[in-house]
Amino acid sequence: MKTKHKIPVPVLILLLGVLLAGCSQSVADNKPEPTDPAEIEVVGELVADLTAPPMVSPSVVKRPAKKLIVNMEVVEKEMEMTDGVKYIYWTFGGSVPGSFIRTRVGDEVEFHLKNHPDNKLPHNIDLHAVTGPGGGATSSFVAPGHEIQFSFKVLNEGLYVYHCATAPVGMHIANGMYGLILVEPAGGLPPVDKEYYIMQGDFYTKGEYGKRGLQPFDMNKAIDEDADYVVFNGSVGALTGDKAITANVGETVRLYVGNGGPNLVSSFHVIGEIFDKVYVEGGNLINENVQTTLIPAGGAAIVEFKVDVPGTLILVDHSIFRAFNKGALGMLNVQGEENKRIYSGTQQTGIYEHEGGGAQEMPAEPGTGGEIVASSVKEQIEFGKQVYARTCLACHQANGEGIAEAFPPLANSDYLNADVNRTIDIVLNGKSGKIVVNGKEYNSVMTRQVLSDEEVANVLTYVYNSWGNNKKVVTPAMVKTVRQKQDAL
Numbered sequence: 001m002k003t004k005h006k007i008p009v010p011v012l013i014l015l016l017g018v019l020l021a022g023c024s025q026s027v028a029d030n031k032p033e034p035t036d037p038a039e040i041e042v043v044g045e046l047v048a049d050l051t052a053p054p055m056v057s058p059s060v061v062k063r064p065a066k067k068l069i070v071n072m073e074v075v076e077k078e079m080e081m082t083d084g085v086k087y088i089y090w091t092f093g094g095s096v097p098g099s100f101i102r103t104r105v106g107d108e109v110e111f112h113l114k115n116h117p118d119n120k121l122p123h124n125i126d127l128h129a130v131t132g133p134g135g136g137a138t139s140s141f142v143a144p145g146h147e148i149q150f151s152f153k154v155l156n157e158g159l160y161v162y163h164c165a166t167a168p169v170g171m172h173i174a175n176g177m178y179g180l181i182l183v184e185p186a187g188g189l190p191p192v193d194k195e196y197y198i199m200q201g202d203f204y205t206k207g208e209y210g211k212r213g214l215q216p217f218d219m220n221k222a223i224d225e226d227a228d229y230v231v232f233n234g235s236v237g238a239l240t241g242d243k244a245i246t247a248n249v250g251e252t253v254r255l256y257v258g259n260g261g262p263n264l265v266s267s268f269h270v271i272g273e274i275f276d277k278v279y280v281e282g283g284n285l286i287n288e289n290v291q292t293t294l295i296p297a298g299g300a301a302i303v304e305f306k307v308d309v310p311g312t313l314i315l316v317d318h319s320i321f322r323a324f325n326k327g328a329l330g331m332l333n334v335q336g337e338e339n340k341r342i343y344s345g346t347q348q349t350g351i352y353e354h355e356g357g358g359a360q361e362m363p364a365e366p367g368t369g370g371e372i373v374a375s376s377v378k379e380q381i382e383f384g385k386q387v388y389a390r391t392c393l394a395c396h397q398a399n400g401e402g403i404a405e406a407f408p409p410l411a412n413s414d415y416l417n418a419d420v421n422r423t424i425d426i427v428l429n430g431k432s433g434k435i436v437v438n439g440k441e442y443n444s445v446m447t448r449q450v451l452s453d454e455e456v457a458n459v460l461t462y463v464y465n466s467w468g469n470n471k472k473v474v475t476p477a478m479v480k481t482v483r484q485k486q487d488a489l
């Protein structure tokens with residue numbers, strides 16, 4: 001409010017009266033907010049500015065609580081895990097971790113979750129910042145090509161993980177379906193010079209670390225917690241070299257650090273720095289002068305420090321083989337004047353380079369089937385098993401047992417065994433409506449699977465030759481015939 005010193009009091013009262021009567025909003029801005037966040041009224045609407053890691057959107061600083069519209073799309077896509085190694089990631093917003101969401105206490109989030117039409121699977125979202133059933137998961141289950149909307153009021157400040165919670169949950173998380181949502185207090189967090197977003201995750205692939213080609217997810221290794229890759233921001237080297245984060249001497253740096261898991265706990269450490277402040281577990285408790293902070297799977301921490309000397313600071317999981325042999329290593333490049341009073345010494349580069357998998361050979365053959373044509377039924381079954389693991393397993397489960405009421409069994413399925421062309425057609429074109437499998441009724445939707453003739457032949461040969469089915473062999477020619485019939489219609 002503009003007030004000058006020498007306005008007579010009656011005029012001031014009059015002015016105030018006019019303001020009160022005519023402009024309720026500015027009054028709302030000035031009066032203190034209720035202490036119970038549930039009571040905070042929202043003022044206007046805002047579309048959330050979502051950012052891919054390692055960037056974060058600007059602080060909410062002094063903005064009032066608003067209706068905050070979050071538009072997030074689930075995208076399943078192939079990206080690089082490390083040189084020559086590809087992986088099919090499932091992402092919130094196209095990146096691992098998913099887009100950073102910045103809110104403040106009292107915001108009313110209107111969440112729009114879209115599942116891209118080319119995706120193969122249904123997904124949902126569980127936000128740890130949500131007070132309500134499943135953190136939103138129960139209200140957000142969405143099939144490919146669909147959008148779902150749900151709303152929640154942001155009550156607790158802090159840094160929270162969000163993740164997919166669709167069965168099999170571990171697999172959705174292991175494929176990269178996690179991210180962070182920050183809830184700032186009214187007035188925002190104290191200002192700093194640089195802010196970054198980093199999230200650790202562990203990955204499980206059929207091939208060992210560094211084995212080339214498209215590597216499918218390995219359920220058994222995941223259950224054994226035997227990670228091939230432990231990385232920051234989704235891949236080896238996502239924060240090194242020219243992708244390192246940066247700061248200048250004298251600046252304060254705040255890192256929003258999360259751990260998506262699915263399995264491993266992170267001993268987060270920055271080589272060459274001491275955390276001046278840690279918001280322990282992402283909450284309100286502040287610890288000072290910390291060397292290494294523990295970040296549980298499904299948890300987060302905010303760390304802050306001032307960078308005093310130039311050089312490269314190394315971000316690691318101090319379970320140190322993960323850093324130097326599995327990828328959990330990032331870099332913060334600090335530029336500026338040396339300060340010999342704080343640190344003097346030769347600056348060497350290259351001491352903390354990632355070592356790679358060590359003794360692993362580089363095999364010549366590509367990782368999975370698909371592009372290679374199977375030369376025998378045995379090979380068809382072998383390649384088909386891989387297609388199954390990355391395409392069908394999530395719904396029909398590891399041994400074709402399905403999930404009661406939702407996904408019919410492929411094991412010993414009378415429906416499957418009765419008609420091979422109908423089965424091919426289901427894989428090519430999807431299936432909806434009522435069907436009866438082994439005496440149980442299902443009325444759901446299977447989406448069209450985007451696979452080559454070769455892949456369909458292999459996966460069905462695998463299915464028919466597993467779990468008590470009738471051992472039929474499906475050839476690419478049979479798939480082609482069904483596809484052509486469909487195209488002719």
Ligand SMILES: [Cu+2]
Nearest residue numbers: 123164166172
């Ligand atoms: Cu999912």
